[in-house]
Amino acid sequence: ASAELHRSIAQAELGAPASADEVNQRVSRLESHLHISKIESANVIQVEYSDRDPNRAAQVLKALLNGYFRQRADVLTSGRASFLGEQRDSVRAQLDRVNEQIAAYEKQNGVVDVTEQITGAVALDNRLHQAQQEAEAALEDSRRTAQVLSENASGVPKEIEIFSDNTEAAHAIGTMQASLLQLEAKRADLASRYMSGSPFIQQVDAQIAELKTAIAAQKNDLMTARRTGYNTYRDTVDARLVQAQATLAGAEARRAVLNRQVAASGERLKSLIAVSDTLARLKMQRDLLADTLKTYSEQLEQARVQQDQATTAGSTNVRIIEAPVPPSRRNNPPLLLIAASVFTAVLIAGVTIVVLSSLRDTFLSPQEAERGMGLPVLCDLPAAAPGAARPDARRYGRLIAAITGLPIADGGKVVLLLTPNSQSEIDRTAEGLTAALAQRSPGKVALLRLNESTGPVEEAMSNTTQENGVVLLSVPVSLQRKYLLQLFAGLRSQYDQVVVTAPPSFSSSESLDISPFADMILLVLQAEQTRRPVAEEIVAQVSGMGRRVSGLVLTARRHLIPAWLYHRVLDRRPAAVQSAA
Numbered sequence: 001a002s003a004e005l006h007r008s009i010a011q012a013e014l015g016a017p018a019s020a021d022e023v024n025q026r027v028s029r030l031e032s033h034l035h036i037s038k039i040e041s042a043n044v045i046q047v048e049y050s051d052r053d054p055n056r057a058a059q060v061l062k063a064l065l066n067g068y069f070r071q072r073a074d075v076l077t078s079g080r081a082s083f084l085g086e087q088r089d090s091v092r093a094q095l096d097r098v099n100e101q102i103a104a105y106e107k108q109n110g111v112v113d114v115t116e117q118i119t120g121a122v123a124l125d126n127r128l129h130q131a132q133q134e135a136e137a138a139l140e141d142s143r144r145t146a147q148v149l150s151e152n153a154s155g156v157p158k159e160i161e162i163f164s165d166n167t168e169a170a171h172a173i174g175t176m177q178a179s180l181l182q183l184e185a186k187r188a189d190l191a192s193r194y195m196s197g198s199p200f201i202q203q204v205d206a207q208i209a210e211l212k213t214a215i216a217a218q219k220n221d222l223m224t225a226r227r228t229g230y231n232t233y234r235d236t237v238d239a240r241l242v243q244a245q246a247t248l249a250g251a252e253a254r255r256a257v258l259n260r261q262v263a264a265s266g267e268r269l270k271s272l273i274a275v276s277d278t279l280a281r282l283k284m285q286r287d288l289l290a291d292t293l294k295t296y297s298e299q300l301e302q303a304r305v306q307q308d309q310a311t312t313a314g315s316t317n318v319r320i321i322e323a324p325v326p327p328s329r330r331n332n333p334p335l336l337l338i339a340a341s342v343f344t345a346v347l348i349a350g351v352t353i354v355v356l357s358s359l360r361d362t363f364l365s366p367q368e369a370e371r372g373m374g375l376p377v378l379c380d381l382p383a384a385a386p387g388a389a390r391p392d393a394r395r396y397g398r399l400i401a402a403i404t405g406l407p408i409a410d411g412g413k414v415v416l417l418l419t420p421n422s423q424s425e426i427d428r429t430a431e432g433l434t435a436a437l438a439q440r441s442p443g444k445v446a447l448l449r450l451n452e453s454t455g456p457v458e459e460a461m462s463n464t465t466q467e468n469g470v471v472l473l474s475v476p477v478s479l480q481r482k483y484l485l486q487l488f489a490g491l492r493s494q495y496d497q498v499v500v501t502a503p504p505s506f507s508s509s510e511s512l513d514i515s516p517f518a519d520m521i522l523l524v525l526q527a528e529q530t531r532r533p534v535a536e537e538i539v540a541q542v543s544g545m546g547r548r549v550s551g552l553v554l555t556a557r558r559h560l561i562p563a564w565l566y567h568r569v570l571d572r573r574p575a576a577v578q579s580a581a
Contacts, residue, residue, distance in 0.1 A: 003027070005064065005067045005068060006027050006030050006031060006034075007023060007027055008067060009030065009060065009063050009064060009067060010023050010026035010027045010030060011023055012063065013026060014026060030060070033049055033050045033051060034047075034048070034049050034060075034064075035047075035048045035049070035050070036048075047061060047064070047065070047324075049061050049064075049324075054326035055326050057324075057326070058324045058325055058326045061324035062323075062324055065320065065324070080303045081300060081303040081304050084296055084299050084300040084303055085300055087296050088293060088296035088297055088300055091289055091292050091293045091296055092293055094289050095286065095289040095290060095293055098282060098285055098286045098289060099286060101282060102279065102282050102283065102286065105275070105278065105279065105282065106279070109271070109275045111272075111275055111279070114272060114275060114276045114279060115276070117272055118269070118272045118273065118276060121265065121268055121269045121272055122269065124265055125262070125265040125266065125269055128258060128261050128262045128265050129262060131258055132255070132258045132259065132262055135251065135254050135255045135258050136255060138251050138254075139248070139251035139252060139254075139255050142244065142247045142248040142250075142251045143248055143251075145244045145247070145248075146241070146244040146245050146247075146248045149237070149240055149241045149244050150241060152237065153234075153237045153238065153241050156231065156233060156234050156237050157231055157234070158230065158231055158234055159228045159229065159230060159231060160228065160229065160231045172218060173215060173218050173219065176211060176214055176215045176218065177215060179211060180208065180211045180212065180215065183204055183207050183208045183211060184208060186204055187201060187204040187205065187208065190204060276544075277541070277544055277545065280541065280544070281509050281512075281541070284506075284537060285506075285509070288506060361531050361532045361533065362527070362528050362529065362530060362531055362532070363525055363527055363528075363530065363532070363554065364527055364528060364557070365527075365554075365557070366380045366552075366554050369525060369552050369554050370552070372532050373523075373532070373535060373536070373539070373552060375523070375539075375549060375550075375551055375552050376551045376552065377551065377552045377553070377554050378398050378399040378402050378522065378550075378551035378552065378553065379395060379396055379398065379399040379429070379433075379553045379554070380395065380554050380557060381395060381428070381429065381432070381553070381554065381555045381556070381557065382556075382557050382558070383527075383555075383556045383557060383558045384428060384556070390428065390431055390432040390435060391432045393432070393435065393436035393439060395432075396432060396433050396436040399433065399522075399551075399553070400433075400436060400437060400440075402520070402550065402551065403415055403437075403497060403520060406519050406520060411489075411492030411493050412444075412491065412492045412493075412494075412495045412496045412497055412498055413496070413497050413498070413519045413520070414488060414491070414492065414498045414500060414517060414518045414519050414520075415433075415497065415498070415499050415500065415518065415519065415520045415522065416500045416502065416514055416515060416517075416518035416520070416521045416522070417429060417430055417499065417500065417501050417502070417522050417524055417553070418502060418505060418511060418512070418515075418521065418522070418523050418524065418538060418542075418549075419504055419505070419523070419524040419525075419526075419530075420504055420505055420506055420530055420531075420534045420535065420538060421504045421506050421507070421529075421530070421534075422504065422524065422526045422529065422530070422555075422556075423503065423504055425524055425526050425555040425556060426501050426502075426504075426524045427449075427501060428555065429524050429553050429555055430447055430449075430499050430501045431447070433499055434446075434447045434470040434497075434499050435468060435470065437470075437497050437499075438468060438469035438470045439469075441496050441497065442469040443466075443469055443471075444495050444496040444497070445469065445470050445471070445495060445496065445497050445498075445499070446470070446471040446472075446473060446491055446494070446495040446497070446498045446499070447470050447471070447472050447473070447499050447501070448473045448474075448475070448487075448491065448498060448499070448500045448501070449472070449473065449474040449475075449501050450474075450475060450476070450477035450500065450501065450502045450503065450511070450514065451474055451475075451476060451477060451503065452476070452477060452478075452503055452507075452508055453474075453476055471495065475487065477502060477503055477508055477510045477511060477514070478510050484514070484517060485517075488517045500514060500518065502514055505538055505541075506534075512538075512541050512542060512545065515542055515545055515547045516545065516546070516547065518547075520550045520551075521542060521547060521548070521549050521550055522549070522550060522551055522552070522553050523535060523538060523539065523549050523551075523552050523553070524552075524553045524555060525552055525553065525554050525555070526555055526556045527554055527555065527556050527557040527558065528556070528558070529556070
């Protein structure tokens with residue numbers, strides 16, 4: 001039985017003037033007294049309802065069965081199969097378009113196996129950088145060699161002295177010097193026999209003076225015969241210098257070619273990485289459409305089988321074996337049987353909780369989220385009751401401390417909130433966080449909502465409102481990069497903290513393109529709804545863009561069992577079970 005059927009029975013019992021609270025109470029009472037079970041030995045479903053008044057119990061069961069058959073007839077005759085067929089065909093067309101986009105994009109960018117191509121491009125880039133370093137070393141060696149040869153060549157003369165002869169002049173000087181020695185010996189002999197003023201001595205002195213004058217004049221007029229010739233070693237030096245200069249020119253040309261090749265390799269590698277990111281997003285969208293197509297196909301087959309069963313032989317395949325009638329006596333079990341049933345139910349419930357917790361891939365608590373994702377949970381928000389106010393600001397204390405601890409840059413800090421598929425939870429988180437930040441810095445906190453709307457960009461960027469000390473802005477998520485740079489530069493200069501919310505990443509591929517502008521990236525997970533593979537995919541995509549997710553925000557958390565039992569059963573279960581969870 002469905003909740004709508006229970007609500008319709010409760011409203012029929014209470015009448016039209018009943019309020020919503022009264023209807024909810026009656027529905028809770030109905031569901032607590034209703035028990036539906038399947039008899040294993042036969043293809044039979046047993047429906048029981050307990051009440052102090054047996055006639056009322058019989059009336060409730062009759063109303064329940066009548067409502068069930070009416071709803072079943074509506075389901076089988078309302079064109080469910082045709083609706084599911086249309087939905088399946090629509091999803092199939094979307095899947096075909098995505099496959100065509102992937103094939104066209106790969107053909108446009110010349111991609112066959114992007115992973116292998118990136119690996120080859122990285123290896124080529126490494127070889128080019130190594131060759132570039134070797135070319136730089138060879139160029140420096142050639143430049144030094146050419147410099148040394150040029151310096152040495154400047155000191156090598158073009159002509160050298162081959163022959164030098166001054167024999168005749170030297171012989172004449174030698175003869176005059178011998179005569180001078182004889183005159184000096186003669187004067188010494190005369191000086192021993194005569195006075196110094198003797199005419200003989202004066203005559204010898206005059207001869208000695210004349211001879212010395214002649215020797216001095218002869219030395220000044222000394223002639224030397226010299227012969228010079230071409231220096232052949234200069235040709236060797238010039239040849240080596242020309243060779244060194246040629247080697248230097250070749251090294252410079254090789255370095256220029258390698259520089260161009262390294263630049264081209266870097267651009268190609270960046271292009272392949274960008275193509276890989278785009279293909280990853282397209283393939284993720286294709287996988288989601290494939291899963292949706294499979295679900296619609298299964299539901300369509302089930303609807304067709306049910307429709308065939310309902311129309312076979314003109315009668316339904318469900319019938320009532322025993323109509324509900326008031327019991328003739330009480331059928332309450334003995335106290336011991338009740339106690340055993342309660343104990344068995346508690347035991348089965350505990351085992352079921354452990355088994356289900358080991359098989360599910362969603363998160364129930366911050367501890368599970370931290371173990372599963374390897375990231376800290378900076379904020380834990382309970383499930384919001386209908387009409388309840390935003391969460392207490394103290395719940396954002398750890399998150400605000402992390403934001404405050406960010407390195408101080410030029411201007412304010414930008415915090416980006418990402419979520420796979422829950423727009424309401426990310427809006428609720430952003431509103432509570434900005435309200436808590438505004439208590440510390442009124443008028444210096446901004447909330448930027450990126451939506452999928454279209455319109456004039458300048459009008460959207462200038463349209464701002466203020467609520468409870470928080471400045472609110474809303475712009476399209478598909479802004480061009482120049483507008484994004486202008487937008488975030490203006491926000492950083494005007495506000496201390498800027499909280500940015502992006503559309504769910506599975507409905508808008510541009511949400512992740514905002515991550516390079518954020519100082520902190522937070523992933524918002526909805527308890528019991530967000531699957532771990534989906535969250536891990538978003539973290540991997542952010543890492544692929546050169547950024548990292550700083551932490552998690554767990555929202556819509558409910559305490560399905562008492563906290564002490566939860567910590568005892570789930571958080572302290574064996575390590576093998578924890579790893580399976």
